[in-house]
Amino acid sequence: xxxxxxxxxxxxxxxxxxxxxxxxxxxxxxxxxxxxxxxxxxxxxxxxxxxxxxxxxxxxxxxxxxxxxxxxxxxxxxxxxxxxxxxxxxxxxxxxxxxxxxxxxxxxxxxxxxxxxxxxxxxxxxxxxxxxxxxxxxxxxxxxxxxxxxxxxxxxxxxxxxxxxxxxxxxxxxxxxxxxxxxxxxxxxxxxxxxxxxxxxxxxxxxxxxxxxxxxxxxxxxxxxxxxxxxxxxxxxxxxxxxxxxxxxxxxxxxxxxxxxxxxxxxxxxxxxxxxxxxxxxxxxxxxxxxxxxxxxxxxxxxxxxxxxxxxxxxxxxxxxxxxxxxxxxxxxxxxxxxxxxxxxxxxxxxxxxxxxxxxxxxxxxxxxxxxxxxxxxxxxxxxxxxxxxxxxxxxxxxxxxxxxxxxxxxxxxxxxxxxxxxxxxxxxxxxxxxxxxxxxxxxxxxxxxxxxxxxxxxxxxxxxxxxxxxxxxxxxxxxxxxxxxxxxxxxxxxxxxxxxxxxxxxxxxxxxxxxxxxxxxxxxxxxxxxxxxxxxxxxxxxxxxxxxxxxxxxxxxxxxxxxxxxxxxxxxxxxxxxxxxxxxxxxxxxxxxxxxxxxx
Numbered sequence: 215x216x217x218x219x220x221x222x223x224x225x226x227x228x229x230x231x232x233x234x235x236x237x238x239x240x241x242x243x244x245x246x247x248x249x250x251x252x253x254x255x256x257x258x259x260x261x262x263x264x265x266x267x268x269x270x271x272x273x274x275x276x277x278x279x280x281x282x283x284x285x286x287x288x289x290x291x292x293x294x295x296x297x298x299x300x301x302x303x304x305x306x307x308x309x310x311x312x313x314x315x316x317x318x319x320x321x322x323x324x325x326x327x328x329x330x331x332x333x334x335x336x337x338x339x340x341x342x343x344x345x346x347x348x349x350x351x352x353x354x355x356x357x358x359x360x361x362x363x364x365x366x367x368x369x370x371x372x373x374x375x376x377x378x379x380x381x382x383x384x385x386x387x388x389x390x391x392x393x394x395x396x397x398x399x400x401x402x403x404x405x406x407x408x409x410x411x412x413x414x415x416x417x418x419x420x421x422x423x424x425x426x427x428x429x430x431x432x433x434x435x436x437x438x439x440x441x442x443x444x445x446x447x448x449x450x451x452x453x454x455x456x457x458x459x460x461x462x463x464x465x466x467x468x469x470x471x472x473x474x475x476x477x478x479x480x481x482x483x484x485x486x487x488x489x490x491x492x493x494x495x496x497x498x499x500x501x502x503x504x505x506x507x508x509x510x511x512x513x514x515x516x517x518x519x520x521x522x523x524x525x526x527x528x529x530x531x532x533x534x535x536x537x538x539x540x541x542x543x544x545x546x547x548x549x550x551x552x553x554x555x556x557x558x559x560x561x562x563x564x565x566x567x568x569x570x571x572x573x574x575x576x577x578x579x580x581x582x583x584x585x586x587x588x589x590x591x592x593x594x595x596x597x598x599x600x601x602x603x604x605x606x607x608x609x610x611x612x613x614x615x616x617x618x619x620x621x622x623x624x625x626x627x628x629x630x631x632x633x634x635x636x637x638x639x640x641x642x643x644x645x646x647x648x649x650x651x652x653x654x655x656x657x658x659x660x661x662x663x664x665x666x667x668x669x670x671x672x673x674x675x676x677x678x679x680x681x682x683x684x685x686x687x688x689x690x691x692x693x694x695x696x697x698x699x700x701x702x703x704x705x706x707x708x709x710x711x712x713x714x715x716x717x718x719x720x721x722x723x724x725x726x727x728x729x730x731x732x733x734x735x736x737x738x739x740x741x742x743x744x745x746x747x748x749x750x751x752x753x754x755x756x757x758x759x760x761x762x763x764x765x766x767x768x769x770x771x772x773x774x775x776x777x778x779x780x781x782x783x784x785x786x787x788x789x790x791x792x793x794x795x796x797x798x799x800x801x802x803x804x805x806x807x808x809x810x811x812x813x814x815x
Contacts, residue, residue, distance in 0.1 A: 221434040225406055229287045230272055233265050234402050234430055235394035242389070243273055244286040252277060253387040255359055255368040257344075259375040260391025263429030267342055269391075270369040274298075274306045274338035277367070294334050305334045312343040317350040324358045327366050337366050344370040345377035352379050359385045393428025396420065396521045402430065403437055407448070412441055414448040420523035421453045460492060462526055465504035466533060468570075472545070473536055477574035481567055494566045495556050502549035508534045509542045541576065548573050692766045697730040703763035704728055704736075707756060719748040734768045736760070741776055749773055788813050 230240040258266040281289040297303040400423040426433035444452040511534035552569040559565035722745035
């Protein structure tokens with residue numbers, strides 16, 4: 215039975231031309247060899263698995279080759295190349311600084327540098343993971359690295375460049391290796407699959423390349439793992455099942471359901487993912503990346519930022535045509551907020567479900583979608599506004615479109631006409647949404663569309679005429695209220711804010727008591743712009759709470775920022791608080807001295 219050799223070793227590049235994804239670095243090294251401008255010390259730094267040690271070995275092999283080709287590659291025929299290939303070259307030394315990081319190890323290395331090579335032109339010292347050297351070892355290495363013999367060349371490799379002292383960096387030519395592009399990794403995997411007689415789908419190789427995160431060695435290790443799992447036929451399904459990756463199709467399905475406002479299907483899909491063992495945080499991050507990719511597809515110039523296979527790219531372009539950029543930005547805001555607050559949520563599943571329901575309630579096409587039956591039509595004016603559609607229904611011809619009805623200035627009777635016009639396209643409904651309602655504001659209507667109701671109920675709702683959006687809060691009329699009632703409701707909301715841990719907002723609400731002006735206007739004095747921003751962010755929920763408590767839908771809030779010349783004598787530290795207390799009651803100083811008390815700072 216032959217010993218198995220992993221692909222990362224079996225297909226390790228042996229020439230500059232076979233190095234994947236580092237063309238600028240290999241070109242620079244080849245030109246330095248061709249022009250005989252070799253530095254005394256090189257530093258190769260970059261992420262894992264991108265070719266640092268491989269390039270160091272190829273460089274060491276090439277500069278000692280006695281028959282360098284016209285393409286500046288080693289010939290693999292001379293004595294130096296053969297000894298290197300057989301791992302017994304006397305001119306190339308490799309040192310692992312992770313396990314040989316003491317001063318004595320470096321002194322032994324420096325002692326070897328003193329002797330010239332027996333054959334060949336150079337002695338090359340490759341020091342891997344050089345950042346692991348101790349401070350004393352670095353200092354012992356400085357003099358030799360700065361003034362080595364003409365036949366000695368040092369090649370240092372590290373994944374953590376920032377841990378190397380500046381005096382070492384200043385003595386080296388630094389080459390920064392980049393993460394290998396996904397397309398380059400996928401192309402290399404396809405070549406290896408062909409050599410190994412493995413029939414692999416392009417989508418499967420592309421998914422392996424994405425999972426490798428720019429490291430070719432990781433990609434080859436994953437490839438070996440998948441081949442062991444699936445045999446000589448590797449499919450996209452094999453990859454996502456073996457690596458526990460969420461399929462793109464889930465995100466496409468969820469996005470379609472969001473566009474259709476089908477929140478029940480979205481919740482069922484999320485429940486299916488949880489049952490399969492996927493984490494909610496992983497799902498919401500993947501969904502956020504999906505929205506980002508859809509946004510990238512909106513412009514041909516940014517399409518190159520989409521790192522997916524060709525077939526998947528077509529799916530993205532097709533779905534991107536159904537989404538408006540502004541809508542995608544709103545979805546990204548929701549997913550980003552859910553991501554940030556996920557770990558702090560006590561019920562994390564509910565946290566994600568609320569985000570999904572909120573996204574379903576958004577309007578992706580600029581018009582409000584209704585869950586009525588397919589053959590049932592509802593007038594656009596009745597769906598878009600709660601105001602009456604016509605001013606004189608008994609005189610109005612049924613041929614008049616809803617768009618013209620909105621231009622009427624006088625409000626109509628509550629009952630809608632029996633003869634309903636057919637629903638207009640979405641483009642006709644946009645001016646209706648922009649037109650102000652003569653009776654009530656209807657900004658809360660889009661949020662109500664997320665509740666799935668039967669077609670008959672929806673139709674009856676549209677025919678009932680104007681609906682007050684405050685009826686759902688139990689506010690049928692605006693009752694007068696006193697300042698004491700207002701302060702009681704205000705303090706009750708401040709206590710709720712305090713329980714939520716919003717300390718800055720709590721201070722803004724309670725430091726200065728609000729006053730009632732002109733019957734329904736609440737005036738609040740604040741100290742600075744920070745408190746003003748906190749009030750703005752909370753204003754919608756605060757006003758809904760006050761309107762419900764005070765049974766008055768005309769309550770408004772005004773904030774007044776104190777001028778800078780006003781005295782700010784607020785006590786913040788314990789010492790300041792004690793001083794202000796003694797100003798009111800001087801006996802506290804006597805009590806402090808009597809019991810020999812100290813102030814806790």
